[in-house]
Amino acid sequence: MSHGQNFSRRDFIKISSIFLAGSTALSAGAAQAFSGAGSSVGDEGSKVVYSFCEHCFWRCGIAAHVRDGKVYKITGSDHHPLSQGKLCPRGTGGTGLLYDPDRLAYPLIRETKGGKQFYRKASWDEAITLVAEKLYGIKEQYGPGALAMLHHGYGVSFFKNMFSQIGVNKYAKPSYDLCCGPARQATVLTYGYPSDTPEGFDMKNSKYMVFFGTHFGENMHNTAVQEISEGIRNGAKIVVFDPRFSTLAGKAQHWLPIKPATDIAMMQGLMHVLISENLYDKAFVEAHTVGFGELWDSVKDMTPEKVSAITDIPADAIRTVAREYAFHAPAAFVHSGRRTNWYGDALQRIRAIHILNALVGNFKMPGGVVAFQKFPLVQPPPTHEHPAYEKEVHSKYPFFPDDEPSNTIASHEIVQQAISGEVKGLLIYGVNLPETMTLGRDKAIEAMKKAEFVVAVDVLPSEVTGYADVVLPECTYLERYDDLDNGRAFRTPFVALRQPAVPPMYDSKPGNQIAKMITEKWGIHGAFPPSVEKGLDKKLKLVGSSLAEIKKKGVLVMPETDLYRKPGEPLNLKTPSGKVELASARLKAGGFDAVPKYTAHPEPPTGFYRMLTGRKPMLTFGRTANNRFLGDLATAKENEVWVNNRIAEKHSLENGEYVHLKNQDGVVSEFPVKVKVTQRIRTDAVYMVHGFGHTSAKLTWAHKRGASHNQLISRTEIDPAMGAVGFQNNFVTFIKEA
Structure with a gap:
């Protein structure tokens, strides 16, 4: 028997069906709940449990909504300020995960016998003992820097x-590197505080909203969609x-x-018009x-003429947008978006957006940029403190955050360190690494093969x-x-509870219990409260509440807080100057451009097209890919590749045919798409x-549903300032099926 094999001997193992939920004695009950049969709320034996979504x-x-011990419906909470009684399709489809017959049902341990690798069912005590021994052994032999965790999901605390x-x-x-990291750090460098989710834009009161490739309505983002809709009802204009x-x-x-790849040039063109035509807010800028x-x-x-030649947008259109933007200001904004890193200049791209906002004086103004506030939950002092290891990432990426507790290093650095051998042990929590846009x-796969020991904490038998x-x-x-959710700011500050609607099914366990068991196997007791409920209650009592009340x-x-500044009110920002930094002294001192500048990116080879990506309303990547409730909808069964009709004619492609x-x-691509x-996409993408x-x-x-976008990423660009990963300099062409 061998557990932590050499990388050349850790093969991909297909998990046997007998280890999945569909083969257990509870599957019949799960199937009944999955069908959603039964009567409405208010019937005998029914209840409503309030929590927050993980999709x-x-x-x-x-x-x-629970009846006879089963969740049969999920709706938006009327009490929670982010949902306001409404949910996106993914949120309502949570029962598709809960009652997924493909769920992992038991702990599994890899074994090798006769040169063949396979998984076998293990007890929790055996599996936890092995994990504790291997992780602690790596730490003792190589030091704490040889262990790393990749994570996604609120249970990671x-x-x-x-x-x-x-x-x-x-x-x-990984979502930090791909989505929110550049926006967070660009806001720090410009305004002196990190951006949050939801991002700080007063959309429902805005009169003019400008978006660069932000796919609200497809990536959903429930609260933002509601507020954009309210803004539209109030007469707001939208530019995309x-x-x-x-x-x-x-x-x-x-x-x-x-x-x-020309966004920064466009933003510079808009700045040129605002300044050259004296449309900017001189008083605010001064x-x-x-x-x-x-x-x-x-x-x-x-x-505008020079920018038009770069961006393919007519000069008159550039002037029109800049003038309309200034006319509606300060109740106007340019949105920073989500999934902000497309190329290796994401930090500067979002900085350019913030500069466009500052030029029209919309900071802390109705309909402009606002700074949301957090619920003042008091955090008890930690029971155990260790100094962080020296974060070598900052020697490479000077503006990687040093105050963001979910990231002490870039995710791609962990992958590279596992490949190089510096990281020996990986704990992967809720991240389907082979299909994550890291590298x-x-x-x-190379990183997981080369690591000495890999433990995956997951719900489904995903590739990882x-x-x-x-x-x-x-x-x-x-x-x-899970832990209390007050890690975000909003116009209505809140703290939310995740609580169980039903007991754990099969032989699965909550993350808090798994982490506690491993810690106690190390002989460390008292690191966790006697129960997760007591720990939550203790935190809530510090703000005069209790677990019983919040449940x-x-x-x-x-x-709702006062989001807007008063006339003459100083901003007192936590930047080196105390003001909005159109030119960043910190970036300049670090050897980077103080103001964003456009640099041309690689062009597609002849016959190839830039590969752009996004989401569908029913899909949050790995969290919902196997969800039958959502996947059965016609628009969610597979992905498609959008091809301009002229390009389709050039390659003799027909609508609905499959290509690699x-x-x-x-x-x-391993599978066809x-x-x-359509005419709804440019000819070069x-x-x-x-x-x-x-x-x-x-x-x-x-x-096998559709093609994997991640498989086709073989080139990445790392933002040299803050270490985020850009992947839109990959290009594809078509191979017809026949």
């Missing part, structure tokens, strides 16, 4: 506490710069199909910003579980407590939704 990072408040007990502090969530006619573009007064002269020097040559599928030495089945978010509605809410995609490095011929093309056969709904 995306937005974490909306939910009401889980327990595993961070677990690792802190032995001095391990190497954590990363996007190579593709998105759902949001369908609501816009101006859709401007900008050439991909009183509350620094670096205006340096900014003008960088954009004075970026005339592409091949690098992810096939490379683990131990698989620990966590119960779903509907079956567990009633699932949330504590403060009155080949990227610039010769990587061919359906062609969508194609578009496909990420999160399809799963290779794990035990994801019986997701397996």
